[in-house]
Amino acid sequence: MLHSFKRLMSTKVPRQFKSVVYSSHNLEDCTSVLSIQNYTPKEDLAKSIVLRSLAFPINPSDINQLQGVYPSKPEKTLNYSTKEPAAIAGNxxxxxxxxxxxxxxxxxxxxxxxxxxxxxxxxxxxRVFTKASDLIKVNGLDLHSAATVSVNGCTAYQLVNNYVDWNHNANEWLVQNAGTSGVSKVVTQIAKAKGIKTLSVIRDREGFEDVARNLENKYGATKVISETENGDKQFGKEQLPQILGPDAKVRLALNSVGGKSSSAIARKLGKDALMLTYGGMSKQPVTLPTSLHIFKGLTSKGFWITENYKRNPEEKPANVADFIKLYKEGKIVSPKDDISSVEWDVNSATDEQLLDLIKSSINAKGKKQLVVLKW
Structure with a gap:
């Protein structure tokens, strides 16, 4: 909420900005290309929209950009007083x-x-922007939701809403792998709010029942099954129909794993269904049975939120507005429990300390890292 941070209504616009920048790429150690740059912004600040950062996550796509392997890259410029053309990290x-x-x-x-x-x-x-149309208001979200809505929130929203014309009065399902991921947790919440049932597949693990119960009770998954069950043909013939219920239609599969997991969720789809692939955590190719294409009319497509909004930028404000509405109605919970926050003390941290903070966050394992600025 807005009151979570002290408003600086009388804040003077700063003369100098501080950014984490890079001029080159390194696949082996992406942190080696980063540096802290202090510079005077080129824009006329009196005629611009000046923003102060509240928080930013470190996403896999950010790391891939630093490695030089991500298809979308920012333009490098000399606007940040660097010797070589540079870009500010983070999306x-x-x-x-x-x-x-x-x-x-x-x-x-x-x-x-x-x-x-x-x-x-x-x-x-x-940061400075010259046009208000390049920004979307997210008033009403908590800090963690606001900082991550652009990737996880909008990806989940479009995956659920943009590809299938759902019949909300019927017993219709979507199936997804990587059910504990940030996107998957938002998918199940949005789907539940829209009256769509979800079958979420997660890795076999110790404490499976507790994880499954949390995904169902907190995040709205209709049913959670293991990867072993996902790939078990006998489970698919005997238990799965009981889970889905009478006249069930599994119309959409959401794949962010690839390999055998993607083949198994595709097999659960009904006739003329769709599989969307938006990630490949297993680093294995998506292999689909020929019979699904011939006899079930399966369609398989890729999904990339960056390209979608580049093609149709007007969709994003509408998607975010709907997301905020669901959040305010209590149908989407904050992802704060799935995020590890680290603090950048803007007034006291040295450049070296900031760089160490960013590097350690990039290398951290487990929860998504969120850098929260202390003003």
Missing amino acids: EGVFEVISVPEGESSLTEGDWVIPVQANQGTWSNY
């Missing part, structure tokens, strides 16, 4: 508006905003 984050130019009525000081497009550079204490 996602939430900001607070601290200054708007005279005549700008769509934004006010204190608004929380996110960029419409990726590649804007979010690992920074301040």
Whole structure:
């Protein structure tokens, strides 16, 4: 909520900005290309929208950009007083508006905003935008939701809503693997709110029942099964029909794993269904049985949220607005329990300390890392 941070309504626009930048790429050690740059912004700040950063996550796509293997890359420039053309790292984050130019009525000081497009550079204490249309207000979300809605939230929203014309009065399902992932948890919540049932597949593990119960009770999954059950043909013939119920239609599969897991969730689809692949955590190819294409009319497509919004930028504000509505209605919970927050003390941290903080967050295992700025 907005009151979570002290508003700086009288904050003076700073003369210098501090950003985490890179000029080159390194596949083996992406942290080696990072540096901290202090610079005077080129823009006329009196005629610009000035933002201060509140928090930014470190996503796999950010790391892939530093490695040089991500298909979408920001343009490198000399705007940050570097010797070589450089870009600011990061694609996602939430900001607070601290200054708007005279005549700008769509934004006010204190608004929380996110960029419409990726590649804007979010690992920074301040950022400048010249057009309000390049920003989306996210007032009403908590910090963790606002900082991650652009990737996980919007990906989940489109996966559920953009590809299948659901019959909400029927017994219709979607099946997904990687059921404990951030996107999958939002998928189950949005699906439940829309009256769609979800079958989530997760890895076999110690304490499976507790994890499954949490996904069902907290995140709204209709049923959680293991990868062993997912690949078991006998389970598919005997137990699965009992889980799905009478006249069930499994119309959509969401794949972010690949390999055998993707083949197994595809087999659960009904006639003329769709599988969307948006990740490949197993690093194994997606292999689909020929019979699914010939006899069931399966369609398999790729999904990339960055490209979707590049093609149709007007969709993002509408998607975010619907997400915020669901959040305010209590149908989507904050991802705070799945996030590990680290603090950047803007006023006291040295450049070396900031760089160490970023590097350790990139190398951290387990929960998603969120850098929260202490002002």
